[in-house]
Amino acid sequence: MANLIPIYYLGKKHMVPEGVTIMGAIESSGHRLVRGCGCRGGFCGACATVFRVPGDHRIMVGLACQTRVEAGMDVAILPYYPAQKTIYDCNAVENPAGALQLMYPEMYRCLGCSACTKICPQDLPVMDIIAAAQRGNLPAVAELSFDCVMCGLCASRCLAQMVPYNIAMAARRIYSHFMLPRPDYVGDRIREIKEGVYDRQIDDLLEKGPEELQKLYAERDIECI
């Protein structure tokens, strides 16, 4: 039996096994999560959690599924935080570099306080991302924000009341749509398929029994790593 340590979940004390995640601790004390729990693997941002630990004045954050409990920790999961999002059509954006400015003018109200960067459980440089967005530097926003799980914590702290993760989301899509390469061979392959170039080859395979397929499979050449 593991050592038990006290934590406070929504202000109520529970004795939980040492070393488990916050999510594991909440469940081990008998709660069945409905909201505030998603992929349980650190990808989905459903379990953004704020907490304090004894002897430290700071508010701290983490994903409940990824953060280990500490003795005396006082935790709350933030299952939802209201966010504004501008509706747009990625295909119809006219001026990619100026798009964010029109969609999210509130980003120019950034006070440079860095609360967003400090709170990001993914350790993303959120304030720098917004600075890049203000300059219309889509490639920088896209690269810097790529690991964003859209948990909403940055929006909860922003003094300028913006939603950094939705700004970054739009930036990545517009960047990808207008600035990433579109190799010709993708279109060529689609055209070949439409023209029926592979139909006979594959219809022949549909006729074959397992033994013939097995032979083709065993004899296929494999590209090197």
Added chain:
Amino acid sequence: MAYPSHFDETLNLVKDTRRFRKKQEMKRLADAERRDLIESYHPDYRAEGMELLRIGSNRGDRVPGELAKALESYSIFEAGRLNLSAPDYITDILIVGGGGAGCAAALTAREGGAEVLMATKLRLGDANTLMAEGGMCSPVRPEDSPYLHFIDTIGGGHYTNIPELVKALVMDGPEIASWLMSLGVMFDYEADGSLKVNHCGGHSRKRMLSCKDLTGLELMRVLRDEMRDREIPCLEFSPVVDLLLDEKGSCAGAVLYNMDTAEFTVVKAKAVIMASGGIGRLHIQGFPTTNHYGATADGLVVAYRAGAEMVHMDSIQYHPTGTVWPEQLLGQLITEVMRGHGAHLVNASGERFINELECRDTCASACIRECSERGNGVITPTGFEGVWLDTPLIPDIKNHFVGIYQRFKKYDIDIQQEPILVYPTQHYQNGGLLINQHAETSLPGLFAAGEVAGGIQGKNRLAGNSLLDIFVYGRRAARRALISSSEAAAPEGLSAQHLHSWHEKLKELGIPLTQQAPVLLPDYTPEEVKKEG
């Protein structure tokens, strides 16, 4: 929490053998050897884990015991208490599930002008799609072709795949890649502007398109954003708990359960697209899983008792490399692309034991053999066992595998310097609802796409093929549902009558009334806490 000190000896062996292993050639297994390995060690072949279905259209089929129990269950509501003549929602197409397949279906149906309603168990986008790391296969390169992708897929599936479904998969692949690019997905590119492609188990060409090691996250957040831009309504925290049929016996809607308010919601629709995902959280044979919290086989349960047929449900995919240590990450996925980039599978003595690019069932069986019969596993302080995935062999790991690198760094393990301890983890249901190339199930009016659908991948899915199949069949389901729903009049005589006869049969089998499904969410309250309660 770096590795416990008693791992030092084996960690040193892994380090010392690295140089030798880099030059070592591991032969691929012949078909007979592969079959023998799988039949001896793969969990699908453990007799005690499987049961014969006693009821429904697949009666007599062998399926995992946990699934048999879910299928042989009573509905969670009393049909007589719902007013089916006054539905809460009336729509053209109801889409059940807000993952990759559901969103692809919803967007495609909306493009085609249909009225669409989506219902999902948790939030829009909370799905296994989001957790996919490695990538999506598509035969787009000049060196590749749909023909080669077909052979790899059907060979990987041990020739059990339904060939027409494989054809649709590989022929639609390039169009899907192009569609995702147009939506603004950030795929990886080489400096020359070509798409970056990764190698992975069972594929004869590099054809996996990636978005770093967060491919699913990137795909899912783009699709979710587009769903919002198209203003497609989505009922969150509203899982399906049963299907409804019309007077002709066609699927014509569903009952949802609002998990926030504990109310039931009745939806009437001309077509239903089931895209509810997989089974991992039923913890088949006690295995940990890479799956999402909501993956409890709901779609199979409700469609099966409404009369839809299943295929290959004796076949579960165990991903060879689930995390074993640290225990907080138990069962979580380590992408196959790491092996595609040269990481070895290594036992406690530092020896390789399988060609790392064999298919998943083969590699998983080899890992299990190493830890069981051969006794070459590494045992953790709490009694779990695993083998090493030797990540320091991968060049530039921090850039390509940033997600995994960060995850382990939090536990003081630097995967640039130290390997990862892994063991097979439940990852995917290979089988599912039987569909044809239009994603139609055997129940008229019901379509299926994504993990809940079966037959495409046969009894072993190749890496990168499910991210493709969710989009191929999501879009195909929508296109066919558009045709059928535009021709059809609104369904008449909505009923849950099929549940009465189902329940009668369950009673005859002596199944207790408390055995109800879908279970909706797993229960992780420890037994001792329940007893105290």
